[in-house]
Amino acid sequence: MSIFVDETTRVLVQGITGKEGSFWTKHMIEMGTQVIAGVTPGKEGETVEGVPVYHSVARAQRASGEHAADAAMLFVPPRFTKDAVYEALDASIQKIVTIADGIPLHEQIEIRAAARSQGAQVVGGNTSGVISPGKSMLGIFPYWIQRVYKPGRIGIMTRSGSLTNEVTAMIVEQGFGVSTLIGVGGDPVPGTRFAEFLAQFEEDADTDGVVIVGELGGTMEEEVAEAITEGRFTKPLVAFIGGRTAPKGKRMGHAGAIVTGSAGTVLAKAEALTKAGALVADRPSQVGTMLRTRIPETR
Amino acid sequence: MKRLEFQGKELFSSAGIPVPASRLVRVSEPDGTPTDGGTQALHARLLDAVAELTQEAKGPLASLVVKAQLDMGGRGKAGLIQLVRADNGTGQDLASAVVAAAGQILDKGYRIPALLIEEAVDLREELYLSISVDPCAACHVVLASREGGVDIETLAAERPDAIRRLDVDPFRGIQAYQTRGLAYDLGLDKTTARNFASLLTKLYALFTRVDAELVEINPVFVTSGEPELVAGDAKVIIDDNSLYRHTEFPIEREQYDSDAAFEAALEGIPYLQFDGTISLMCAGAGLTTTVFDLVNYEGGSVANYLEFGGPNYNKAQRAMELCLQNKSAVILIVTFGTIARADVMAEGVVNAIRTLKPDRPIVTCIRGTNEEGADRILREAGLEPMYNTEEAVRLAVKLAAGTEARV
Incomplete structure (x- = not known):
């Protein structure tokens, strides 16, 4: 098992004939993803990697x-x-x-609001996507890097692609692997937030624990702490949060990564998570060993 | 993109929101060059501004406010906003007082591109009003308070009951019942409530029209005159992702604190200026931020934050040029690329070194797709690639401190 995507998920690719779309469709299929249709307006009848292309999503779904x-x-x-x-x-x-x-900020808000109103989950933008290593991926992951994208039993959620590789390599070094990795994205308004995936990781019999790779700004890490405190998530959880020494008022790369006033500091996030019973690593290299203290045996 | 106060007030005016009468006096031009004519010409412009405001005022003008225009909180406390009066005792007239205050403000050592000379408003109360977004609830949020003029975050921490919140559905937009309801919930009397509702409606229209991240009026002056509500200050932040459809907000030198930061912005390279000794040239926001932390943990200091990953991964040369504009002692390159191939980045770094011949050591920790190729390219160029981020940071800190010889 895994969450969000696995080998049974039927995937439609919008923008499939573009440079990125066709390149990553090839890799998605290579990793096992069931890509059943593609959409590019004006290109119905073509195929990409053997996948039929339609003018619109509705036409692809009808077909x-x-x-x-x-x-x-x-x-x-x-x-x-x-x-x-x-x-x-x-x-x-x-x-x-x-x-x-x-994606313009006001459109990020509308995307999240629209998805929520019909109970759907939008992941992103500004992310690498979602990958259940060895099964399926919706996104642009270098799944061929074995010391990062090794199948296993740890769920990972992250706001940053590059840092995810860094942290996940440390987890794999300790003998773990990944059940599902979800990049919620670095935008101020991610379509779906960390805490909103916890229920799925909690239910997934093949996930033993979760690592979150957070950063300064926003309240997503605090929401995770709340979910743990309220008993909505009971598995071991380790967090690494970047930007502990970031100066107030400076936007550190991601638009969402900014501390204003007392809200969004890494210190506040770490305190909330520690109080809830999670482990918080100061450095990426500690994540794997910390996880090992909570999960002595499994992979 | 943060707009300065005078730019925010121009936007308010365009939205029908009353602002005090004012004149802008430039110290430097938007491209960063000093405005022609030196101190004497500046004085002349200040005197003209006072004369025009005096002529415009309906009654006698007893006082003016001189406000430094720069992106900085707490301008009042720093002495960058000064109320000046004509002093009958010393015989100093208003214009001389303005010139004196301007001199004091400009002598404080900040980079101040312009001064706003503004009519002082006779007020009886100050309110707070802002609109921003709530990423979790996915809505627009109006915050309002009767206790304006103070730092809203301090107020929120100390007396949260003094702030009222209104959530606005992004698809419906703000409704009349909501603006009215908020006004009455604030306990405003009938006339002020009507004016407040109108002000909020206009501010909301501006918020959506310019794709703002934040519009804030702190304080809103409540006057005994007409118009009753006047924007005392203006804070407007435009969403960077929306700038492509707002050509009225160009990227200008005066928005940045260094040439390197400005040039990086034009290139679309994320860059922050600091004053330490290690230039970061990394890929990805999260990784760069973490390397920033690690440098500080190890007792080092950062000269600049720079990302050359993602769409910029072939901009190694430009990135290194920007780093070399700093007085840093070391350039630290850390990447763990996805689409940004390690070998392409290594190639870029090696070419940049050949072209630019940097005068300071370079530490590389380049990993990810095709890192074997990267390793070969770096070694052939005489570099010693590293593969552990924390070890690379420690080496950079030692090199910067001069306790380790160059590799």
Whole structure:
């Protein structure tokens, strides 16, 4: 098992004929992802890696009948992402991943609001996506790097792609592997937040513990602490949070990574998580060993 | 993109929000060059501003406010906002008082591109009003308080009951019943409530029109005159991701604290200026931020934060040029790339070294897709690649401190 995506997930790729879309569709299939249809307006009838292309999501879904897609992967530029998300939502697709970096803030809000109103989950933007190593991926992961993307029993959630490789390598070094890795993204308004995946990780029999890779700014890490305190998540959880020494008022790379006033400091996040019973690492190199103290035996 | 106070007030005016009468006096131009004519010309512009404001005022003008225009909180406490009066005792007139205050403000050592000379408003109360977004609830949020003029975060921490919150559905936009309801919940009387509701409606329209992250009026002056509500200050932050559809907000030198930061912004390279000794040239926001932490943990200090990953991964040369503009002692390169291939980054770094011949040691920790290729390229160029981030940071800190010879 895993969460969000596995080998049974039927995936539709929006923007499949583009440079990124076609390149990553090839890799998604290579890793085992069931890509059943692609969409690029004006290119119906073509194929990409053997996958049929349609003018619209609705047309692709009609053509696929009872085997219609249940997830959509978007390779669509940021300024067209809202439209593409609405198109997928209107075709009743409940799992949507967008990697676009640069979605306007007000559209990020609308995307999240629209998804929530119909009980769907949008992952991203500004992310590498979601990967259940060895099974399926919706995104752009270097799954061929074995010391990072090794199948296993640890769930990972992250706000940053590059840092995820750094931290996950440390987890794998301790003999663990990954059940599902979810990049919620570095935008101020991610479509779905850390705490909103915890229930799925809690239920997943093949996930023994969760690592979150957070950063300064926002309240996503605090929400995780709240979920643990309220008993909604009971498995071991280790957090690494970047930006402990970041000066107030400076935006550290990601638009969401900024401390204003007392809100969003790494110290406050670490305190909340520690109080809830989670372990908080100061350095990436500690994550694997900390996880090992809570999960002595399993992978 | 943060707008300065005068730019925010221009936006308020365009939205029909009353602001005090004012004149802007430039010290330097938007491109960062000093405005022509030196101190004498500056004085002349200040005198003109006072004369124009005096002419414009309906009654006698007893006082003015001189406000430094720069991106900084707590300007009042720092003495960068001064109320000046004509002093009948000493015979100093208002214009001379303004010139004197301007001199004091400019002597404080901040980089101040302009001064706003503003009519002092006779007020009886100060309110707080802002609109931003709530990422969790996915809505727009209006915050308002009767206790304006103070730091809102301090107020929120100490007396949260003094702040009222209104959530606005992003698809419906703000409704009349909501603006009215908030005004009455604040305990405003009928006339002020009506004016407040109108002000909020206009501010909301501005918020959505310019794709703002934040619009804030702190304080809103409540006057005994007409118009009753006047924006005492203006804080407007435009969402960077929306700038492509707002050509009215160009990237200008005066928004940045160094040439390197400005040039990086034009290139789309994330860059922050600090004053330490290690230049960071890393890939990815999260990793760069973590390397920043690790440098500080190890007792080092950062000269600049720079990301050359993602879409910029072939910009190694430009990135290194920017780092070399600093007085740093070491350049520390840490990457763990996904799409940004390690060998391409290594190639870029090696080419940059050949072209730029940097005068300071370079520590590399380049990993990810095709890192074997990267290793070969770096070794052939005489570099000794590292593969553990923390070890690379420790080496950079030692090199910067001069306790380890160059590798």
